[in-house]
Amino acid sequence: MTRGNVYDTRFFIEYFHSPNDADTRALKENLRSTDEKMISAVTIHEIHRLNLKKMDRETAKLRSALIKNEFRIIDVDYEIAVTGAEISNKYKIPLADSIIAATALSRGCNLVSDDRHFREIKGLVTSWPLT
Numbered sequence: 001m002t003r004g005n006v007y008d009t010r011f012f013i014e015y016f017h018s019p020n021d022a023d024t025r026a027l028k029e030n031l032r033s034t035d036e037k038m039i040s041a042v043t044i045h046e047i048h049r050l051n052l053k054k055m056d057r058e059t060a061k062l063r064s065a066l067i068k069n070e071f072r073i074i075d076v077d078y079e080i081a082v083t084g085a086e087i088s089n090k091y092k093i094p095l096a097d098s099i100i101a102a103t104a105l106s107r108g109c110n111l112v113s114d115d116r117h118f119r120e121i122k123g124l125v126t127s128w129p130l131t
Contacts, residue, residue, distance in 0.1 A: 004036025004107070004109050004110075005034050005037060005038065005109055005111070005112050005127075006039060006100070006104035006110070007037065007071065007113075008113030008118070009046040009096070009100070010114055010115055011113065012047045012067070013047070014130065015028075016047075016051070017054065023130050027129055027130070030129040036072070037070060037071045038073070039071045039072075039073055039074065039103075040073075040074055040076070040100045040103040041074065041075050041076060042096045043067075043100060044073060047063065048063075051063050074103050074106075074107065079102075080103055081102075083106065084102035085098070087101050087102055091117060093118075097118070101124055110126065111124060111125065111126045111127075112126070112127055112128065113126055114130070
C-alpha cells in the first residue's frame with residue numbers, strides 16, 4: 001500500500017497550463033482526495049523555470065509559493081541521489097526524472113505522472129488522474 005502521492009512536474013504543467021476545464025477539475029479533485037501530497041525539490045526547480053519561461057517572474061514566484069504551502073517538499077538526500085543515479089543509468093532517463101522517481105520510491109509512494117518512461121521502473125507505482 002502506498003503512503004500518499006509524489007507529484008511529477010507533468011502534473012503541474014497540466015494544472016497550471018491546461019486549456020481544458022474538465023482536466024483542471026479532475027486534477028483539483030485528485031489533490032482534494034489525497035491526504036499526503038509530496039514533491040521532489042527538483043520539481044520546484046522545473047516548474048518554477050517553466051513558469052518563468054511561459055509567464056513572468058511574479059507568476060512563477062506565486063505558483064512556487066503555492067506549491068510550497070500545499071505540498072511536503074522532499075530534498076535530495078544521499079539515498080535519493082544514489083537511487084536516482086541507478087535509475088538513470090539502468091533506464092536511460094533524464095536526471096530530473098530519475099530523482100523524482102527515486103523520491104517516490106524512497107517514500108513508498110505512488111508517483112502521479114503520465115510520462116511513459118516511469119512505467120518501466122521496477123517497483124515504482126504510477127497513476128494519472130486524466131486517463
